[in-house]
Amino acid sequence: MDGNVEDFAETTTTIDRTQSGSAPIKVDCRHIDVFYDDKQAIHDISLEIEDRSVTAFIGPSGCGKSTFLRCINRMNDTIEAAKVTGEIFMDGANINDPSIDPVLLRSRVGMVFQKPNPFPKSIYDNIGYGPRIHGLASGKAEMDEIVEKSLRKAGLWEEVKDRLQAPGTSLSGGQQQRLCIARAIAVSPEVILMDEPCSALDPIATAKIEELIDELRERYCIVMVTHSMQQAARVSQKTAFFHLGKLIEYGDTEKIFTNPEHGRTQDYITGRFG
Amino acid sequence: MSSPTADTPATGTFVTDEALKRLKKRHAAEMRFKFYGRAAIGIAIIALVTLLVSIFGQASSAFSRYVLSYDLNIEASYVDPEGTRDPQAIERNVSGFNLMLQDQLADEFLSEDPSRNVQRELYGLFTRLAVLPIAHHTAQNMQTIGTEQVFNVALADDIDLYLKGGVTQRKSLDLSGLSRVSGSVESGVTLVLGTQEDAARLNEALTSLTRQDVEDSSAAALIQAGQTWFRMENAEGRTLQLTYLAGARTLPQADASVEALVLAQSQENRTVTDRQIAWTMILKEQGRIKSVLNTSLFTNSDSTYPELAGTAAAVVGSLLTMLVTALLAIPVGIFAAVYLEEFAPRNRLTSLIEVNINNLAAVPSIVFGLLGAAVFINFLGLPRSVPLVGGLVLGLLVLPTVIIASRAALTAVPPSIRTAALGVGASKTQSVFHHVLPLAAPGILTGSIIGMARALGETAPLLLIGMVAFVAEVPDGPMDESTVLPVLIYKWSTGAERAWEPQTAAAIIVLLVFLVLMNLIAIILRRRFERRW
Numbered sequence: 003m004d005g006n007v008e009d010f011a012e013t014t015t016t017i018d019r020t021q022s023g024s025a026p027i028k029v030d031c032r033h034i035d036v037f038y039d040d041k042q043a044i045h046d047i048s049l050e051i052e053d054r055s056v057t058a059f060i061g062p063s064g065c066g067k068s069t070f071l072r073c074i075n076r077m078n079d080t081i082e083a084a085k086v087t088g089e090i091f092m093d094g095a096n097i098n099d100p101s102i103d104p105v106l107l108r109s110r111v112g113m114v115f116q117k118p119n120p121f122p123k124s125i126y127d128n129i130g131y132g133p134r135i136h137g138l139a140s141g142k143a144e145m146d147e148i149v150e151k152s153l154r155k156a157g158l159w160e161e162v163k164d165r166l167q168a169p170g171t172s173l174s175g176g177q178q179q180r181l182c183i184a185r186a187i188a189v190s191p192e193v194i195l196m197d198e199p200c201s202a203l204d205p206i207a208t209a210k211i212e213e214l215i216d217e218l219r220e221r222y223c224i225v226m227v228t229h230s231m232q233q234a235a236r237v238s239q240k241t242a243f244f245h246l247g248k249l250i251e252y253g254d255t256e257k258i259f260t261n262p263e264h265g266r267t268q269d270y271i272t273g274r275f276g
Numbered sequence: 277m278s279s280p281t282a283d284t285p286a287t288g289t290f291v292t293d294e295a296l297k298r299l300k301k302r303h304a305a306e307m308r309f310k311f312y313g314r315a316a317i318g319i320a321i322i323a324l325v326t327l328l329v330s331i332f333g334q335a336s337s338a339f340s341r342y343v344l345s346y347d348l349n350i351e352a353s354y355v356d357p358e359g360t361r362d363p364q365a366i367e368r369n370v371s372g373f374n375l376m377l378q379d380q381l382a383d384e385f386l387s388e389d390p391s392r393n394v395q396r397e398l399y400g401l402f403t404r405l406a407v408l409p410i411a412h413h414t415a416q417n418m419q420t421i422g423t424e425q426v427f428n429v430a431l432a433d434d435i436d437l438y439l440k441g442g443v444t445q446r447k448s449l450d451l452s453g454l455s456r457v458s459g460s461v462e463s464g465v466t467l468v469l470g471t472q473e474d475a476a477r478l479n480e481a482l483t484s485l486t487r488q489d490v491e492d493s494s495a496a497a498l499i500q501a502g503q504t505w506f507r508m509e510n511a512e513g514r515t516l517q518l519t520y521l522a523g524a525r526t527l528p529q530a531d532a533s534v535e536a537l538v539l540a541q542s543q544e545n546r547t548v549t550d551r552q553i554a555w556t557m558i559l560k561e562q563g564r565i566k567s568v569l570n571t572s573l574f575t576n577s578d579s580t581y582p583e584l585a586g587t588a589a590a591v592v593g594s595l596l597t598m599l600v601t602a603l604l605a606i607p608v609g610i611f612a613a614v615y616l617e618e619f620a621p622r623n624r625l626t627s628l629i630e631v632n633i634n635n636l637a638a639v640p641s642i643v644f645g646l647l648g649a650a651v652f653i654n655f656l657g658l659p660r661s662v663p664l665v666g667g668l669v670l671g672l673l674v675l676p677t678v679i680i681a682s683r684a685a686l687t688a689v690p691p692s693i694r695t696a697a698l699g700v701g702a703s704k705t706q707s708v709f710h711h712v713l714p715l716a717a718p719g720i721l722t723g724s725i726i727g728m729a730r731a732l733g734e735t736a737p738l739l740l741i742g743m744v745a746f747v748a749e750v751p752d753g754p755m756d757e758s759t760v761l762p763v764l765i766y767k768w769s770t771g772a773e774r775a776w777e778p779q780t781a782a783a784i785i786v787l788l789v790f791l792v793l794m795n796l797i798a799i800i801l802r803r804r805f806e807r808r809w
């Protein structure tokens with residue numbers, strides 16, 4: 003395990019991964035069970051998530067998509083009732099190992115939530131907060147650079163560059179969500195988890211976010227939960243279909259949407275239940 | 277909406293009779309509720325205004341006081357009989373200054389051979405301690421010995437009260453003049469009023485001011501004729517029997533103006549005698565009595581004389597006590613609240629603690645006083661009557677309030693802020709101190725200030741730890757004997773003299789000003805915190 007931990011710490015610094023090829027596995031989940039008190043919400047799910055691609059989680063409401071997503075950055079730790087068993091390997095290191103600091107993990111696995119939740123601070127501070135607590139910037143100039151880069155990557159720079167000191171909450175819903183994405187990007191994560199990032203947005207803002215996700219795919223491993231079949235089909239390379247806490251089907255998006263193996267998947271995708 | 281039944285009118289109509297009825301009912305309910313709300317606010321405002329008006333009405337007289345500006349010869353034989361010219365000895369020689377003032381007053385106002393009673397009445401215009409500032413000034417300026425100096429000498433509280441319209445009801449009559457006057461100032465004067473109408477007016481004033489429901493209480497009349505004041509002993513028609521009180525010792529001229537001052541009580545029934553009133557009126561006419569701002573209310577410490585008593589010691593005592601209270605209650609309360617709300621596991625122990633904190637907030641304050649007396653004074657051996665102990669007791673008293681308010685403020689911070697912070701890799705502590713606590717700060721502040729305001733007005737527990745002691749000096753620090761404003765108010769309000777009444781109201785106003793200031797600070801702090809986001 004020791005070697006793995008070191009490995010884990012080392013990869014924190016490798017941000018730039020430009021070379022492409024057959025997608026390697028970034029996150030490898032094995033036999034994950036999640037309990038809320040006595041109620042089991044996830045039943046023995048094993049799943050491999052590829053790097054530099056978008057993986058979509060779909061499934062009816064309450065089937066455990068968010069719960070499973072939260073396992074990947076150990077956000078379930080913050081829910082007192084939740085108990086996670088099983089192993090999740092990220093670049094070979096088991097993130098559920100007690101020696102792994104969830105705080106460090108979360109700086110490598112960013113998260114974007116369903117409802118935009120910017121801090122009630124300035125736009126600048128929203129982005130700068132993560133880098134500051136992780137000590138990623140030494141000085142104002144570097145911080146300015148991180149803020150600008152993150153905002154540019156999130157496609158928000160042009161809209162807010164003149165009012166970086168305005169409160170983040172003064173932006174529109176779609177802008178706020180992009181701000182949250184920029185905030186997640188700012189700490190140079192390797193994986194970005196998105197829990198229904200577009201559910202609170204109008205079609206135009208949604209299109210912008212989707213475009214953004216598509217661009218981000220080149221550098222990050224993205225996992226997103228969505229209720230929109232079209233969205234899953236448009237932006238994801240892999241799709242996982244969940245039902246009642248179980249993983250029913252997982253494979254290439256194209257295959258899932260054109261020729262699913264399970265009748266349930268077929269039913270869900272075509273809207274016969276859900 | 278009810279589904280349309282067979283006999284309801286055409287489809288497409290939104291309004292059925294039934295719906296209309298319900299609508300009407302709903303409107304009525306709304307109106308009713310609005311009315312209740314307004315009535316409730318109205319009652320609250322009326323109560324507040326009544327309170328403020330009555331307090332300010334009573335206190336207004338305490339904020340000014342009447343002084344006699346007097347040309348005093350600082351005679352060395354009185355103030356420095358030994359000739360040592362020692363400032364300390366001079367300042368301590370209060371009786372010498374008193375004697376000097378009394379003799380000079382006697383020279384001006386009394387005949388050659390006055391009776392002891394008359395002397396006592398004259399000296400009663402001032403309190404014994406009224407010369408304290410004069411002694412102080414003289415000790416500081418030794419060169420003034422042997423010269424004439426103008427001093428504002430505080431009048432006795434009863435005289436002050438009389439000038440402010442208290443002591444007794446009164447009515448002044450301008451009479452048209454006199455037709456005849458005979459007798460002498462020594463043996464009595466007979467004065468015949470100019471017109472019958474004057475006599476009637478005087479009589480009417482006397483009857484209207486005489487209280488019918490109390491026996492042996494009849495109105496009295498003082499008559500000023502020319503430069504002389506008389507007491508009216510008897511009246512028969514226009515003819516008045518008068519005795520001399522004060523002023524020029526000659527019979528009034530035939531063309532002298534005549535005025536009557538009718539007082540609701542005879543001098544046996546009031547604290548100011550007829551002669552004192554006459555002197556006061558003469559001094560006032562000479563323009564030697566002025567109303568000045570009663571600064572002693574703010575600069576003096578407690579005193580057994582209401583006219584000298586001030587709130588300075590109590591204000592400082594209250595400040596020191598509040599300081600200790602704040603230092604104890606606010607940090608401890610906030611840390612306890614943060615721990616309970618953000619970090620503590622939800623189990624039986626924490627819920628037990630929560631229940632007990634809530635119970636503690638409801639414990640009568642006097643119990644905290646008992647606790648303070650037992651623990652801090654008897655067990656720990658801290659001195660009695662000191663702000664440190666008072667502040668500790670009050671700190672414990674408001675601690676539950678601060679905890680409860682802070683927890684409420686922390687709960688009100690949306691959980692999405694916490695998840696957002698954790699999501700970018702902040703630790704639990706970082707998310708609390710960087711995001712949750714600043715967001716909760718306005719609420720925490722308000723709660724703390726409310727708690728402090730409660731502590732500021734608390735009397736009962738402080739009585740038990742001995743902060744009721746008479747404190748004549750401004751305390752130097754939290755270990756110095758002192759008192760606090762609410763206790764001072766309580767003590768003053770039980771004072772026997774009438775003059776304590778406005779004094780008490782004034783102290784209440786000082787306390788209110790304190791409270792308003794605290795709230796102002798709270799608002800300013802809130803604003804500052806809120807602007808940061």
Ligand SMILES: Nc1ncnc2c1ncn2[C@@H]1O[C@H](COP(=O)(O)OP(=O)(O)OP(=O)(O)O)[C@@H](O)[C@H]1O
Nearest residue numbers: 038043061062063064065066067068069070081083
């Ligand atoms: N904090 C929690 N405490 C207890 N039970 C929870 C908690 N969060 C989720 N659950 C339960 O776990 C199950 C899965 O919930 P989850 O939020 O993962 O569903 P989901 O697939 O994300 O649904 P949706 O699409 O509506 O967001 C549900 O039955 C839910 O009731």
Ligand SMILES: [Mg+2]
Nearest residue numbers: 067068069197
């Ligand atoms: Mg969900």
